[in-house]
Each structure stands twice: as C-alpha cells, then as structure tokens.
Amino acid sequence: MEYQEAIDYLYSRLPVFHRIGPKAFKPGLQNTERLCEALGNPHLKFKSIHVAGTNGKGSTSHMLASIYQAAGFRVGLYTSPHLKSFTERIRINGQPIPEQEVAGFVDTHKGLIDAISPSFFEVTVAMAFGYFAAQRVDLAIIEVGLGGRLDSTNIISPQLSLITNIGFDHTDILGETLDKIAFEKAGIIKETIPVIAGELLPETEPVFERMAAEKNAPLYRAVDYYKARVDGHRNGLLDVTVQASVSGKEYGFALDLAGDYQALNLPAVLLATDLLQEQFPVGEGVIRDALRSVVSGTGLKGRFQIIQESPKIIVDTAHNKPGLRAFFKALESVPKQQLHIVFGMVADKDPGLLLSELPVAARYYFCEAESPRSLKSIDLQKEASRFGLLGVPFTDVNSALDEAKKNTNVNDVIITVGSNYIVSELNCL
Incomplete structure (x- = not known):
C-alpha cells in the first residue's frame, strides 16, 4: 500500500473530526484500548508527559519536546491536528513519521481497523504509540486531542500531567460551563502522578483540587513557582523574563514563538522540567537554547x-x-x-x-x-x-x-x- 492510498483509506473509512465535527468524536477509551492491545500495548513501553488545555497545549508540547531533545533525549511528540501533512502529527526529535511507516501501519492493520471501526483520531493515536514504542523513545510528549477524560490519548500512565488553561471551546461536547470543561480536562489526572495547572480561574481551581485529591496526585500551580513577563521583541525573538518565586532569581529567555501569550505557557514548561529533573535532567543553558529554536527544532507552525x-x-x-x-x-x-x-x-x-x-x-x-x-x-x-x-x-x-x-x-x-x-x-x- 502506498502512502496516499493509506491516507485516502483513513479519510474515507473513518469518521474525521475536521470534516464532520463532533459526530466524529467517539467518547470512551475502548476502541483505543482494543487497538493498542492488538499492537502489544505500546503505550506501556515508553515514558510520557500528558498535556491538556483549551489553548496553549500545542505550544507547550513543542517547547517541552524542544527542551528534552536538546538535552540529548530521544523524544516523541504527538499533536493534532496537522496543518499540511498527516505526518506532522507524529514526530521523533522533530522529524515527522516517514510516509512508508504510515502506509505500512495501515496495510498491516487494515483488518483490525475494519473490525473495530474506530475514529480517525483513535487510529492515529494507536499508530503514534506503536511508532514511539518501536523507535524506543526516551520520552513522549502527548497532546490531548479534545477534552481529556474521554480522549483517546488518556490510556497512558505519564510521568507528569499538565493542564495549560480552561476556556470555552467545544462546549457541545465538554459542557457549557468552565467547571464542567475543567472536569473533562482534569480527567487526565492519574493516581499519584503529579499534575501542573498552568492558569487557574475561580471556577476551575476547586475542580482541580478535588480531582487531584481523589487521585492522591500532587497538584502544582505554575504561578506559585514562576512568573513571566514579556520585555519586548528583538531580532524575531520574544524576550521574556521569568522570576522564580521561591529564590527570587530572574532568568532571561528568548523564544522563537513570537506571540506574547507564550509567557502564559512558559511557567508551566519550566516547572515541568523541575519536577522531572531527576528522571530527565536538563540544564539552564540547554533550556535557554531550546526555547530559541522551538520552531526549527520541532516543526511547529501557525503560532503567531x-x-x-x-x-x-x-x-x-x-x-x-x-x-x-x-x-x-x-x-x-x-x-x-x-x-x-x-x-x-x-x-x-x-x-x-x-x-x-x-x-x-x-x-x-x-x-x-x-x-x-x-x-x-x-x-x-x-x-x-x-x-x-x-x-x-x-x-x-x-x-x-x-x-x-x-x-x-x-x-x-x-x-x-x-x-x-x-x-x-x-x-x-
């Protein structure tokens, strides 16, 4: 099977969100679990960070990937949707999954896909997990597709969960109030696994606190540890000063992600590197260099x-x-x-x-x-x-x-x- 033939099959055979909207969303994890079980449960064979949120989860995921690959780790990155090519969704150290890998996966597992009848997104998740396991990544950054609790990616047991923020989007699926949306996003919180909350609102903070307590999961508020301010733009880079709340020390960073709103994402990214420092050590200089080259290092597009x-x-x-x-x-x-x-x-x-x-x-x-x-x-x-x-x-x-x-x-x-x-x-x- 050729790559284009495989892509045509996925689009024609499976419900695709960008074509039919919410009707393509299949709530629940059963299909993904069945697919991954048939693949030998690849999601259990690599370590991961799980990233959810209404906005900022894509930029946050790419910043984390840039940092860890700059530190010398083999890093998988799963994001959605793609902008130009399906292969953008699945990357290792910034390189998209080869087209022949996509074609080979579909050709090999076409019978399984036909039998389970999953959504387009569910197949994509299974493909990504299988590829990351086969390629023996040290760490995978997994971006939630929609919501969290019932999202296909939620079968993983990550080293860290991160929720960027909560806002109104996909209210027909996630709920029409911020606390209901927060409940769905906070569904990625796992038993005893640390969780970072990037931005908190009066309506959402109690939801995170309750769900973290139920799961015995340590809850970290990024703003309690780091505060960031934009100092301006220079040579195509965003100058940001970050102050560590505990030590009072200030750090200067230059990001190649130009939007000032990236200052809202950066504290959670830095706190994530702190919490995983023992497992995945990274130095301050590495972080600084990696943030200057997120776009070139990971292939991120469409963010300011x-x-x-x-x-x-x-x-x-x-x-x-x-x-x-x-x-x-x-x-x-x-x-x-x-x-x-x-x-x-x-x-x-x-x-x-x-x-x-x-x-x-x-x-x-x-x-x-x-x-x-x-x-x-x-x-x-x-x-x-x-x-x-x-x-x-x-x-x-x-x-x-x-x-x-x-x-x-x-x-x-x-x-x-x-x-x-x-x-x-x-x-x-």
Whole structure:
C-alpha cells in the first residue's frame, strides 16, 4: 500500500473530526484500548508527559519536546491536528513519521481497523504509540486531542500531567460551563502522578483540587513557582523574563514563538522540567537554547507565525474566544497603520462568540476552507456585519490573502486567523 492510498483509506473509512465535527468524536477509551492491545500495548513501553488545555497545549508540547531533545533525549511528540501533512502529527526529535511507516501501519492493520471501526483520531493515536514504542523513545510528549477524560490519548500512565488553561471551546461536547470543561480536562489526572495547572480561574481551581485529591496526585500551580513577563521583541525573538518565586532569581529567555501569550505557557514548561529533573535532567543553558529554536527544532507552525515583512503577514491558528482574545492582545505590540484580517471559521461554532473578539477598525476578507465544516464566507460576512465588521467574501483563503496584499502598504499588517483549516490551506505556509 502506498502512502496516499493509506491516507485516502483513513479519510474515507473513518469518521474525521475536521470534516464532520463532533459526530466524529467517539467518547470512551475502548476502541483505543482494543487497538493498542492488538499492537502489544505500546503505550506501556515508553515514558510520557500528558498535556491538556483549551489553548496553549500545542505550544507547550513543542517547547517541552524542544527542551528534552536538546538535552540529548530521544523524544516523541504527538499533536493534532496537522496543518499540511498527516505526518506532522507524529514526530521523533522533530522529524515527522516517514510516509512508508504510515502506509505500512495501515496495510498491516487494515483488518483490525475494519473490525473495530474506530475514529480517525483513535487510529492515529494507536499508530503514534506503536511508532514511539518501536523507535524506543526516551520520552513522549502527548497532546490531548479534545477534552481529556474521554480522549483517546488518556490510556497512558505519564510521568507528569499538565493542564495549560480552561476556556470555552467545544462546549457541545465538554459542557457549557468552565467547571464542567475543567472536569473533562482534569480527567487526565492519574493516581499519584503529579499534575501542573498552568492558569487557574475561580471556577476551575476547586475542580482541580478535588480531582487531584481523589487521585492522591500532587497538584502544582505554575504561578506559585514562576512568573513571566514579556520585555519586548528583538531580532524575531520574544524576550521574556521569568522570576522564580521561591529564590527570587530572574532568568532571561528568548523564544522563537513570537506571540506574547507564550509567557502564559512558559511557567508551566519550566516547572515541568523541575519536577522531572531527576528522571530527565536538563540544564539552564540547554533550556535557554531550546526555547530559541522551538520552531526549527520541532516543526511547529501557525503560532503567531510571521511569514512576510513589509507588509507584515502573521498567521495564527487561534479559533476560540480565549485564543482570539490572547492573540489580539499580543497583536497590540505590533506597529501597524492599517490592520487587514483574513478570517474564516467552522460552522458548528457560535459565530457571535468569535466575532465579538474581532476589532471593528480593520478591513476584513472573509473566507472558507474546503472542509464541509467550514462556514460559508457569504454567511460569515452577514454574521460579521451585525458586529460592525465589514469586508468582502472569498471562496478560499489564498484568494482572500491575495486581495489583502493588493490593498496594503508597507506599514500595514495582514493577519490570517480563525480556524486551523483556513491556515492549513495557505499556499505560503
């Protein structure tokens, strides 16, 4: 079986979230457990860090992977969704899984997949775990797909659990209140396994405390140990000063992840390295070097990614209310004469929640992705007008971006934001 044949089979045979939305989500761990049992339980053969959260879990996972591979460990990284190639989801030391490995897995286990009828995501998780075990990784960073408690990745027994933050997203699946969403995310907390909470809210902290206590799991609040502030941008890097709460010592870091919101993720990352120092020792110099090269070392894309200067074009995968709020807060530090926004979103989210976070003083270029989940740009334009957001609809993101470029001068800024699927279809990425 060839790689493209394998990918076509996975997309055509299995429910895929990015195509049909919540209907593709199969709650429960039974299918993943059955797949992994047939594979010899590969998830029991490597050590891991489990990362959940509404926003920031992708950046956090990539920072951790960059740090540990820079320290000389063989590091697996599982994330989702991918932007350009399916192989982006499964990496070892920054290198995507070879296409022939994907084809070989599907060819070998097609009968098993047909018998169990799992979701696309469940097969992807099993494939990743099998690959990490076969390649004998020292440590795997596993990003939760959706939620936590019922997410396919939750069959692992990690060395550490980390929850970045809680916000409103996928409320049709996870619940419509922050405490309900926190309950689902906190489902990754395991018996006696330490858990780090990156950001806490009055509605979510009691949930974490209760669930950690029930599991006898030590709960660490990142803000009790480290506080980070952004000092500015220099040579394409984000300058961040971190103060250790206990010693009072300050550390300076330069991140190649440009968004100011990365300062919210960094304390949890640093605390994770502290808690695992005995098992996976890393030095301060290694951490500093690794944070300067997260993008090049791990292949991360779409996080406040600057793809052109003069005019500046920034791409970000922010696609929910708290994510957009953090993105536009970070955008305030970017000098601009006129802001141009290429925007698209999925149809199964409340458009008002997202559109209410967008600035009125911008020119809009509404677009849609090829995914059946995408909201039609003409409908998006109509919804946006109710919020005073005026612009023109386009049937694809590249046409929208081309038009934005025609209307800008060197002091303007263009952003593309609102959906992973919109960003994934950019030709320039």
